[in-house]
Amino acid sequence: MKIDVDWDRCEGHGICAEQAPEVFSLDDEGELHHAYDGADIPDEFAAGARSAVGVCPVAALREQT
Amino acid sequence: MTAETTVPRYGEDIYSTAAILDPYPHYAELRALGPVVWLSRQKVYAVVRYAECKQVLLDDETFISGDGVALNPVANRLGRGTTLNSDGEEHALKRSVLAHRLTPKAVRKMSAEVQDKAEQIVDAAITKQWVDGVDDLATALPTSIVPDLVGWPEEGRENLLRWAGATFDSLGPLNRHAVTATKAAGEMLAFSRRVVRDRSVLPGSMGADVLAAADENRIERSQCPALMIDYLAPSLDTTIGAISGALHLFSQHPDQWASVRANPDLLSNAVNEIVRYTSPLRAFSRRAVREVEVGGVVIPRDARVLVVYASANRDPRQWHDPDSFDITRDASGQLGFGSGVHGCAGQGLARLETQTLLRVLAERVERIEPAGTPSRAVNNVIHRFDRLPLRLVTAERIAS
Numbered sequence: 001m002k003i004d005v006d007w008d009r010c011e012g013h014g015i016c017a018e019q020a021p022e023v024f025s026l027d028d029e030g031e032l033h034h035a036y037d038g039a040d041i042p043d044e045f046a047a048g049a050r051s052a053v054g055v056c057p058v059a060a061l062r063e064q065t
Numbered sequence: 066m067t068a069e070t071t072v073p074r075y076g077e078d079i080y081s082t083a084a085i086l087d088p089y090p091h092y093a094e095l096r097a098l099g100p101v102v103w104l105s106r107q108k109v110y111a112v113v114r115y116a117e118c119k120q121v122l123l124d125d126e127t128f129i130s131g132d133g134v135a136l137n138p139v140a141n142r143l144g145r146g147t148t149l150n151s152d153g154e155e156h157a158l159k160r161s162v163l164a165h166r167l168t169p170k171a172v173r174k175m176s177a178e179v180q181d182k183a184e185q186i187v188d189a190a191i192t193k194q195w196v197d198g199v200d201d202l203a204t205a206l207p208t209s210i211v212p213d214l215v216g217w218p219e220e221g222r223e224n225l226l227r228w229a230g231a232t233f234d235s236l237g238p239l240n241r242h243a244v245t246a247t248k249a250a251g252e253m254l255a256f257s258r259r260v261v262r263d264r265s266v267l268p269g270s271m272g273a274d275v276l277a278a279a280d281e282n283r284i285e286r287s288q289c290p291a292l293m294i295d296y297l298a299p300s301l302d303t304t305i306g307a308i309s310g311a312l313h314l315f316s317q318h319p320d321q322w323a324s325v326r327a328n329p330d331l332l333s334n335a336v337n338e339i340v341r342y343t344s345p346l347r348a349f350s351r352r353a354v355r356e357v358e359v360g361g362v363v364i365p366r367d368a369r370v371l372v373v374y375a376s377a378n379r380d381p382r383q384w385h386d387p388d389s390f391d392i393t394r395d396a397s398g399q400l401g402f403g404s405g406v407h408g409c410a411g412q413g414l415a416r417l418e419t420q421t422l423l424r425v426l427a428e429r430v431e432r433i434e435p436a437g438t439p440s441r442a443v444n445n446v447i448h449r450f451d452r453l454p455l456r457l458v459t460a461e462r463i464a465s
Contacts, residue, residue, distance in 0.1 A: 008157070009406070011164060011167075011168040011169070011410075011413070012168050012169050012170045012413075013168075013169055013412065013413060014169055015397050018333070018334070018397060019397060026169075029170065030168070030169055030170030030173055031170065051397075051398075054398060055397040055398045057402055057403075057404060057408040057409070057412060058404075058405065058406065058408045059123055059404060059405040059406065059408070
Protein backbone atom coordinates (compact mmCIF):
# COMPACT_ATOMS: atom_id res chain seq x y z
CA MET A 1 0.00 0.00 0.00
CA LYS A 2 0.99 3.63 -0.58
CA ILE A 3 -0.18 6.76 1.18
CA ASP A 4 -0.23 10.22 -0.37
CA VAL A 5 0.05 13.36 1.72
CA ASP A 6 -1.89 16.37 0.46
CA TRP A 7 0.75 18.92 1.45
CA ASP A 8 -1.61 21.85 0.91
CA ARG A 9 -3.94 20.45 3.50
CA CYS A 10 -1.42 19.10 6.02
CA GLU A 11 -1.13 21.46 9.00
CA GLY A 12 1.28 19.29 10.98
CA HIS A 13 -1.06 18.22 13.77
CA GLY A 14 1.06 15.10 14.15
CA ILE A 15 -1.74 12.69 15.07
CA CYS A 16 -0.55 10.38 12.27
CA ALA A 17 2.92 10.22 13.83
CA GLU A 18 1.40 8.79 17.00
CA GLN A 19 -0.43 6.10 15.02
CA ALA A 20 2.40 5.14 12.68
CA PRO A 21 5.74 6.46 14.00
CA GLU A 22 7.68 4.28 11.52
CA VAL A 23 5.92 6.00 8.62
CA PHE A 24 5.22 9.54 9.77
CA SER A 25 7.25 11.82 12.01
CA LEU A 26 7.50 15.48 12.89
CA ASP A 27 10.96 17.01 12.84
CA ASP A 28 12.24 19.61 15.31
CA GLU A 29 10.71 22.33 13.16
CA GLY A 30 7.30 20.67 13.32
CA GLU A 31 7.37 19.65 9.64
CA LEU A 32 5.86 16.29 8.72
CA HIS A 33 8.08 13.64 7.16
CA HIS A 34 6.73 10.67 5.22
CA ALA A 35 9.29 7.87 5.28
CA TYR A 36 7.59 6.04 2.39
CA ASP A 37 6.53 8.98 0.21
CA GLY A 38 5.78 7.48 -3.19
CA ALA A 39 6.96 4.05 -2.02
CA ASP A 40 5.23 0.92 -0.73
CA ILE A 41 4.73 0.82 3.00
CA PRO A 42 5.99 -2.49 4.46
CA ASP A 43 3.20 -4.84 5.58
CA GLU A 44 4.18 -4.68 9.23
CA PHE A 45 3.48 -0.90 9.26
CA ALA A 46 0.35 -1.02 7.08
CA ALA A 47 -2.20 -1.28 9.90
CA GLY A 48 -0.75 1.73 11.72
CA ALA A 49 -0.55 3.66 8.47
CA ARG A 50 -4.23 2.93 7.69
CA SER A 51 -5.30 4.14 11.09
CA ALA A 52 -3.21 7.29 10.52
CA VAL A 53 -5.26 7.94 7.37
CA GLY A 54 -8.41 7.49 9.44
CA VAL A 55 -7.50 9.91 12.20
CA CYS A 56 -5.89 12.78 10.27
CA PRO A 57 -7.91 15.73 11.59
CA VAL A 58 -7.85 17.59 8.27
CA ALA A 59 -8.14 14.55 5.95
CA ALA A 60 -4.76 15.22 4.37
CA LEU A 61 -3.77 11.53 4.02
CA ARG A 62 -5.12 9.25 1.32
CA GLU A 63 -4.44 5.60 0.64
CA GLN A 64 -3.61 5.04 -3.04
CA THR A 65 -6.01 2.64 -4.69
CA MET B 66 -39.69 19.37 2.79
CA THR B 67 -40.79 16.10 4.37
CA ALA B 68 -38.80 13.07 5.41
CA GLU B 69 -38.95 9.74 3.64
CA THR B 70 -41.35 7.43 5.42
CA THR B 71 -38.52 4.97 6.01
CA VAL B 72 -36.49 7.47 8.01
CA PRO B 73 -36.95 7.08 11.75
CA ARG B 74 -38.39 10.18 13.38
CA TYR B 75 -37.73 11.71 16.77
CA GLY B 76 -40.30 14.11 18.18
CA GLU B 77 -38.60 15.29 21.35
CA ASP B 78 -36.83 18.64 21.36
CA ILE B 79 -33.09 18.01 21.78
CA TYR B 80 -32.67 21.79 22.19
CA SER B 81 -34.99 22.23 25.18
CA THR B 82 -33.20 23.56 28.26
CA ALA B 83 -33.35 20.14 29.94
CA ALA B 84 -31.92 18.43 26.86
CA ILE B 85 -29.20 21.07 26.48
CA LEU B 86 -28.10 20.40 30.05
CA ASP B 87 -28.10 16.62 29.61
CA PRO B 88 -28.21 15.65 25.94
CA TYR B 89 -26.66 12.19 26.15
CA PRO B 90 -29.86 10.18 26.85
CA HIS B 91 -31.39 11.78 23.74
CA TYR B 92 -28.33 10.96 21.66
CA ALA B 93 -28.48 7.31 22.81
CA GLU B 94 -32.13 7.09 21.74
CA LEU B 95 -31.32 8.70 18.40
CA ARG B 96 -28.45 6.28 17.72
CA ALA B 97 -30.71 3.34 18.58
CA LEU B 98 -33.28 4.57 16.04
CA GLY B 99 -30.78 4.58 13.17
CA PRO B 100 -27.74 6.26 11.66
CA VAL B 101 -29.88 9.12 10.33
CA VAL B 102 -32.97 10.36 12.17
CA TRP B 103 -35.50 13.02 11.18
CA LEU B 104 -35.86 15.57 13.98
CA SER B 105 -39.50 16.63 13.80
CA ARG B 106 -38.93 19.74 15.91
CA GLN B 107 -35.98 21.14 13.98
CA LYS B 108 -36.98 19.62 10.62
CA VAL B 109 -33.50 18.39 9.84
CA TYR B 110 -31.82 15.05 9.29
CA ALA B 111 -29.64 14.30 12.30
CA VAL B 112 -26.60 12.11 11.63
CA VAL B 113 -25.86 10.51 14.97
CA ARG B 114 -23.54 7.51 14.54
CA TYR B 115 -19.76 7.78 14.19
CA ALA B 116 -19.24 6.27 10.72
CA GLU B 117 -21.94 8.35 9.06
CA CYS B 118 -20.87 11.58 10.81
CA LYS B 119 -17.39 11.03 9.45
CA GLN B 120 -18.75 10.25 5.98
CA VAL B 121 -20.68 13.55 5.91
CA LEU B 122 -17.72 15.59 7.22
CA LEU B 123 -15.33 14.15 4.65
CA ASP B 124 -17.73 14.66 1.72
CA ASP B 125 -17.57 18.46 1.68
CA GLU B 126 -18.61 18.60 -1.99
CA THR B 127 -22.02 17.08 -1.22
CA PHE B 128 -22.52 18.52 2.24
CA ILE B 129 -21.68 22.19 1.93
CA SER B 130 -21.09 24.84 4.59
CA GLY B 131 -21.61 27.84 2.30
CA ASP B 132 -25.28 28.20 3.23
CA GLY B 133 -24.32 28.16 6.89
CA VAL B 134 -23.74 25.55 9.57
CA ALA B 135 -26.38 26.82 12.01
CA LEU B 136 -29.92 25.53 12.51
CA ASN B 137 -31.60 28.85 11.73
CA PRO B 138 -31.56 31.17 8.70
CA VAL B 139 -30.80 34.33 10.70
CA ALA B 140 -27.47 33.01 11.97
CA ASN B 141 -26.70 31.51 8.57
CA ARG B 142 -27.14 34.96 7.05
CA LEU B 143 -25.11 36.70 9.77
CA GLY B 144 -22.31 34.16 9.30
CA ARG B 145 -21.87 34.89 5.60
CA GLY B 146 -18.28 35.58 4.71
CA THR B 147 -16.76 33.50 7.50
CA THR B 148 -14.39 30.64 6.81
CA LEU B 149 -16.82 28.44 8.73
CA ASN B 150 -19.55 29.17 6.18
CA SER B 151 -17.59 28.74 2.97
CA ASP B 152 -16.63 25.98 0.56
CA GLY B 153 -14.02 24.88 -1.93
CA GLU B 154 -11.38 27.33 -3.10
CA GLU B 155 -12.92 30.28 -1.29
CA HIS B 156 -12.67 28.32 1.96
CA ALA B 157 -9.11 27.21 1.26
CA LEU B 158 -8.07 30.82 0.58
CA LYS B 159 -9.66 32.19 3.73
CA ARG B 160 -8.28 29.38 5.83
CA SER B 161 -4.79 29.96 4.42
CA VAL B 162 -4.84 33.60 5.55
CA LEU B 163 -5.02 32.64 9.21
CA ALA B 164 -4.65 28.92 9.80
CA HIS B 165 -0.86 29.01 9.42
CA ARG B 166 -0.74 31.03 12.64
CA LEU B 167 -2.47 28.21 14.50
CA THR B 168 -0.70 25.10 13.27
CA PRO B 169 1.16 23.06 15.88
CA LYS B 170 4.38 24.31 14.27
CA ALA B 171 3.33 27.94 14.77
CA VAL B 172 1.91 27.53 18.26
CA ARG B 173 5.05 25.71 19.36
CA LYS B 174 6.69 29.16 19.39
CA MET B 175 4.08 30.18 21.93
CA SER B 176 4.71 27.28 24.28
CA ALA B 177 6.97 29.25 26.66
CA GLU B 178 4.38 32.00 26.96
CA VAL B 179 1.56 29.50 27.53
CA GLN B 180 3.69 27.76 30.17
CA ASP B 181 4.33 31.07 31.99
CA LYS B 182 0.66 31.98 31.99
CA ALA B 183 -0.36 28.49 33.11
CA GLU B 184 2.10 28.62 36.03
CA GLN B 185 0.77 32.00 37.18
CA ILE B 186 -2.82 30.80 36.94
CA VAL B 187 -2.16 27.53 38.76
CA ASP B 188 -0.14 29.24 41.51
CA ALA B 189 -2.93 31.73 42.12
CA ALA B 190 -5.48 28.92 42.21
CA ILE B 191 -3.41 26.85 44.66
CA THR B 192 -3.19 29.85 46.97
CA LYS B 193 -6.98 30.09 46.98
CA GLN B 194 -7.31 26.31 47.48
CA TRP B 195 -11.12 26.40 46.97
CA VAL B 196 -11.61 27.47 43.38
CA ASP B 197 -14.13 27.66 40.59
CA GLY B 198 -12.60 25.38 37.95
CA VAL B 199 -14.32 27.41 35.23
CA ASP B 200 -13.34 30.97 36.24
CA ASP B 201 -10.06 30.40 38.06
CA LEU B 202 -8.49 27.81 35.74
CA ALA B 203 -10.35 26.98 32.50
CA THR B 204 -11.27 30.54 31.53
CA ALA B 205 -8.13 32.23 32.79
CA LEU B 206 -5.76 30.59 30.30
CA PRO B 207 -7.47 31.11 26.92
CA THR B 208 -8.58 34.64 27.83
CA SER B 209 -4.96 35.54 28.63
CA ILE B 210 -3.70 34.23 25.28
CA VAL B 211 -6.29 34.35 22.50
CA PRO B 212 -7.26 38.06 22.46
CA ASP B 213 -3.58 39.06 22.09
CA LEU B 214 -3.01 36.43 19.40
CA VAL B 215 -6.00 37.57 17.38
CA GLY B 216 -5.02 41.17 18.10
CA TRP B 217 -8.29 42.40 19.60
CA PRO B 218 -7.77 45.90 21.07
CA GLU B 219 -7.91 46.27 24.87
CA GLU B 220 -11.12 48.23 24.51
CA GLY B 221 -14.05 45.87 24.14
CA ARG B 222 -12.34 42.87 25.73
CA GLU B 223 -14.74 42.91 28.66
CA ASN B 224 -17.45 41.79 26.24
CA LEU B 225 -15.47 39.06 24.50
CA LEU B 226 -16.54 36.04 26.52
CA ARG B 227 -20.21 37.00 26.40
CA TRP B 228 -20.06 37.74 22.68
CA ALA B 229 -18.15 34.59 21.83
CA GLY B 230 -20.54 32.37 23.80
CA ALA B 231 -23.50 34.12 22.21
CA THR B 232 -22.06 33.61 18.73
CA PHE B 233 -22.23 29.85 19.31
CA ASP B 234 -25.61 30.03 21.04
CA SER B 235 -27.03 31.84 18.01
CA LEU B 236 -26.15 28.87 15.79
CA GLY B 237 -28.84 26.65 17.30
CA PRO B 238 -32.50 26.50 16.31
CA LEU B 239 -34.45 29.74 16.73
CA ASN B 240 -35.44 29.10 20.33
CA ARG B 241 -35.41 31.82 22.93
CA HIS B 242 -31.69 31.24 23.68
CA ALA B 243 -30.80 31.89 20.05
CA VAL B 244 -32.99 34.99 19.81
CA THR B 245 -31.19 36.66 22.74
CA ALA B 246 -27.83 35.42 21.53
CA THR B 247 -28.27 36.71 17.99
CA LYS B 248 -28.36 40.26 19.34
CA ALA B 249 -25.05 39.79 21.17
CA ALA B 250 -23.48 38.05 18.16
CA GLY B 251 -24.51 41.07 16.09
CA GLU B 252 -22.82 43.38 18.61
CA MET B 253 -19.61 41.40 18.18
CA LEU B 254 -19.78 41.71 14.41
CA ALA B 255 -20.42 45.47 14.69
CA PHE B 256 -17.41 45.83 17.00
CA SER B 257 -15.28 43.79 14.62
CA ARG B 258 -16.31 46.06 11.73
CA ARG B 259 -15.16 49.05 13.77
CA VAL B 260 -11.84 47.41 14.60
CA VAL B 261 -11.24 46.77 10.90
CA ARG B 262 -12.28 50.30 9.94
CA ASP B 263 -10.07 51.91 12.59
CA ARG B 264 -7.25 49.39 12.00
CA SER B 265 -7.02 49.11 15.79
CA VAL B 266 -5.75 45.51 15.79
CA LEU B 267 -2.52 44.83 17.69
CA PRO B 268 0.61 44.86 15.49
CA GLY B 269 1.94 41.43 14.54
CA SER B 270 -1.34 39.72 15.41
CA MET B 271 -3.57 37.49 13.30
CA GLY B 272 -5.88 40.45 12.88
CA ALA B 273 -2.97 42.39 11.37
CA ASP B 274 -2.47 39.46 8.94
CA VAL B 275 -6.10 39.75 7.88
CA LEU B 276 -5.72 43.48 7.15
CA ALA B 277 -2.46 42.82 5.29
CA ALA B 278 -4.19 40.17 3.15
CA ALA B 279 -6.84 42.75 2.25
CA ASP B 280 -4.18 45.42 1.54
CA GLU B 281 -2.52 42.95 -0.85
CA ASN B 282 -5.89 42.20 -2.47
CA ARG B 283 -5.72 38.51 -1.53
CA ILE B 284 -9.12 38.90 0.13
CA GLU B 285 -11.74 41.63 -0.02
CA ARG B 286 -11.76 44.25 2.71
CA SER B 287 -15.44 43.53 3.37
CA GLN B 288 -14.45 39.99 4.42
CA CYS B 289 -12.14 41.16 7.22
CA PRO B 290 -14.66 41.54 10.08
CA ALA B 291 -16.07 38.06 9.55
CA LEU B 292 -12.58 36.53 9.41
CA MET B 293 -11.62 38.18 12.70
CA ILE B 294 -14.66 36.65 14.36
CA ASP B 295 -13.94 33.31 12.73
CA TYR B 296 -10.87 32.90 14.83
CA LEU B 297 -11.79 34.76 17.97
CA ALA B 298 -15.27 33.45 18.75
CA PRO B 299 -14.49 29.72 18.63
CA SER B 300 -11.26 29.83 20.62
CA LEU B 301 -12.66 30.67 24.05
CA ASP B 302 -15.76 28.66 25.04
CA THR B 303 -14.52 25.50 23.35
CA THR B 304 -11.21 25.38 25.20
CA ILE B 305 -12.92 26.50 28.41
CA GLY B 306 -15.28 23.55 27.94
CA ALA B 307 -12.45 21.07 27.40
CA ILE B 308 -10.35 22.27 30.36
CA SER B 309 -13.26 22.53 32.79
CA GLY B 310 -14.55 19.15 31.60
CA ALA B 311 -11.10 17.67 32.22
CA LEU B 312 -10.93 19.11 35.74
CA HIS B 313 -14.35 17.64 36.52
CA LEU B 314 -13.37 14.25 35.10
CA PHE B 315 -10.11 14.11 37.03
CA SER B 316 -11.96 15.09 40.22
CA GLN B 317 -14.21 12.07 39.63
CA HIS B 318 -11.34 9.75 38.65
CA PRO B 319 -8.51 10.33 41.15
CA ASP B 320 -6.80 7.11 39.99
CA GLN B 321 -6.39 8.56 36.48
CA TRP B 322 -5.10 11.85 37.93
CA ALA B 323 -2.52 9.80 39.84
CA SER B 324 -1.53 8.11 36.55
CA VAL B 325 -1.05 11.52 34.89
CA ARG B 326 1.07 12.70 37.81
CA ALA B 327 3.22 9.59 37.55
CA ASN B 328 3.49 9.83 33.76
CA PRO B 329 2.74 13.26 32.25
CA ASP B 330 3.34 11.84 28.75
CA LEU B 331 -0.15 10.35 29.06
CA LEU B 332 -1.54 13.87 28.64
CA SER B 333 -1.08 13.94 24.87
CA ASN B 334 -3.60 11.15 24.34
CA ALA B 335 -5.60 12.19 27.40
CA VAL B 336 -6.55 15.40 25.56
CA ASN B 337 -8.13 13.31 22.78
CA GLU B 338 -10.10 11.35 25.37
CA ILE B 339 -11.13 14.56 27.14
CA VAL B 340 -12.41 16.04 23.88
CA ARG B 341 -14.16 12.76 22.99
CA TYR B 342 -15.84 12.53 26.36
CA THR B 343 -16.77 16.18 26.83
CA SER B 344 -17.47 17.19 23.18
CA PRO B 345 -17.45 20.94 23.91
CA LEU B 346 -19.19 21.53 20.58
CA ARG B 347 -22.38 19.47 20.17
CA ALA B 348 -23.21 19.73 16.49
CA PHE B 349 -23.05 21.81 13.34
CA SER B 350 -25.15 21.47 10.19
CA ARG B 351 -24.52 21.24 6.46
CA ARG B 352 -26.76 21.47 3.37
CA ALA B 353 -26.89 18.56 0.93
CA VAL B 354 -26.50 19.88 -2.61
CA ARG B 355 -27.68 16.61 -4.19
CA GLU B 356 -29.75 13.59 -3.24
CA VAL B 357 -27.43 11.32 -1.32
CA GLU B 358 -27.58 8.09 0.64
CA VAL B 359 -26.21 8.01 4.17
CA GLY B 360 -26.43 4.84 6.23
CA GLY B 361 -29.16 3.46 3.95
CA VAL B 362 -31.28 6.60 4.23
CA VAL B 363 -31.90 8.74 1.17
CA ILE B 364 -31.38 12.40 2.03
CA PRO B 365 -33.08 14.67 -0.50
CA ARG B 366 -31.35 17.49 -2.31
CA ASP B 367 -31.31 20.78 -0.35
CA ALA B 368 -32.03 19.09 2.98
CA ARG B 369 -30.31 20.41 6.07
CA VAL B 370 -28.20 17.78 7.81
CA LEU B 371 -27.13 18.03 11.44
CA VAL B 372 -23.81 16.34 12.26
CA VAL B 373 -23.94 15.50 15.96
CA TYR B 374 -20.27 15.25 16.97
CA ALA B 375 -21.14 14.68 20.61
CA SER B 376 -23.24 11.63 19.69
CA ALA B 377 -20.58 10.18 17.36
CA ASN B 378 -18.11 10.49 20.23
CA ARG B 379 -20.30 8.20 22.36
CA ASP B 380 -21.28 5.70 19.65
CA PRO B 381 -20.77 2.14 20.99
CA ARG B 382 -20.22 0.94 17.39
CA GLN B 383 -16.98 2.93 17.45
CA TRP B 384 -15.99 3.04 21.11
CA HIS B 385 -15.82 0.26 23.66
CA ASP B 386 -17.78 1.28 26.76
CA PRO B 387 -18.20 4.81 25.35
CA ASP B 388 -19.64 6.40 28.49
CA SER B 389 -16.57 5.61 30.56
CA PHE B 390 -13.64 8.02 30.71
CA ASP B 391 -10.31 6.28 30.08
CA ILE B 392 -7.19 8.29 29.23
CA THR B 393 -5.40 5.15 28.07
CA ARG B 394 -7.83 4.32 25.26
CA ASP B 395 -6.87 5.37 21.73
CA ALA B 396 -9.23 8.30 21.25
CA SER B 397 -7.34 9.89 18.35
CA GLY B 398 -10.30 9.34 16.01
CA GLN B 399 -12.66 11.49 18.13
CA LEU B 400 -14.75 13.99 16.17
CA GLY B 401 -14.86 16.78 18.73
CA PHE B 402 -12.76 19.01 16.44
CA GLY B 403 -14.80 17.97 13.41
CA SER B 404 -12.80 16.40 10.57
CA GLY B 405 -11.76 17.14 7.01
CA VAL B 406 -11.37 20.53 5.33
CA HIS B 407 -13.38 22.26 8.07
CA GLY B 408 -11.57 20.42 10.88
CA CYS B 409 -10.90 22.84 13.74
CA ALA B 410 -8.06 25.15 12.68
CA GLY B 411 -7.33 26.03 16.30
CA GLN B 412 -6.92 22.50 17.60
CA GLY B 413 -3.14 22.83 17.85
CA LEU B 414 -3.53 25.80 20.19
CA ALA B 415 -6.38 24.10 22.08
CA ARG B 416 -4.25 21.00 22.64
CA LEU B 417 -1.30 23.12 23.77
CA GLU B 418 -3.39 25.13 26.25
CA THR B 419 -5.18 22.09 27.69
CA GLN B 420 -2.04 19.97 27.98
CA THR B 421 0.06 22.75 29.47
CA LEU B 422 -2.47 23.70 32.13
CA LEU B 423 -3.00 20.06 33.12
CA ARG B 424 0.74 19.34 33.18
CA VAL B 425 1.44 22.33 35.46
CA LEU B 426 -1.43 21.26 37.73
CA ALA B 427 -0.17 17.67 37.79
CA GLU B 428 3.27 18.85 38.94
CA ARG B 429 1.80 20.74 41.88
CA VAL B 430 -1.59 19.33 42.80
CA GLU B 431 -1.92 15.92 44.41
CA ARG B 432 -5.68 15.70 44.23
CA ILE B 433 -8.50 17.65 42.55
CA GLU B 434 -11.50 17.23 44.84
CA PRO B 435 -15.14 18.06 44.10
CA ALA B 436 -16.22 20.86 46.46
CA GLY B 437 -19.87 21.51 45.62
CA THR B 438 -22.48 21.01 42.95
CA PRO B 439 -21.33 22.06 39.49
CA SER B 440 -23.71 23.68 37.01
CA ARG B 441 -23.73 23.75 33.23
CA ALA B 442 -24.03 26.65 30.83
CA VAL B 443 -27.20 26.78 28.73
CA ASN B 444 -25.98 27.17 25.16
CA ASN B 445 -27.37 25.66 21.96
CA VAL B 446 -23.97 24.65 20.63
CA ILE B 447 -21.42 24.70 23.45
CA HIS B 448 -21.62 21.99 26.10
CA ARG B 449 -19.65 23.14 29.10
CA PHE B 450 -19.68 23.85 32.80
CA ASP B 451 -20.69 27.26 34.03
CA ARG B 452 -19.53 26.71 37.58
CA LEU B 453 -17.30 23.96 38.92
CA PRO B 454 -16.40 24.16 42.63
CA LEU B 455 -13.17 22.30 43.35
CA ARG B 456 -10.57 21.99 46.06
CA LEU B 457 -6.95 21.76 44.98
CA VAL B 458 -4.97 19.60 47.37
CA THR B 459 -1.19 19.89 47.26
CA ALA B 460 1.30 17.46 48.76
CA GLU B 461 2.20 20.05 51.45
CA ARG B 462 -1.41 20.36 52.50
CA ILE B 463 -1.72 16.61 52.94
CA ALA B 464 1.49 16.59 55.02
CA SER B 465 0.23 19.39 57.26
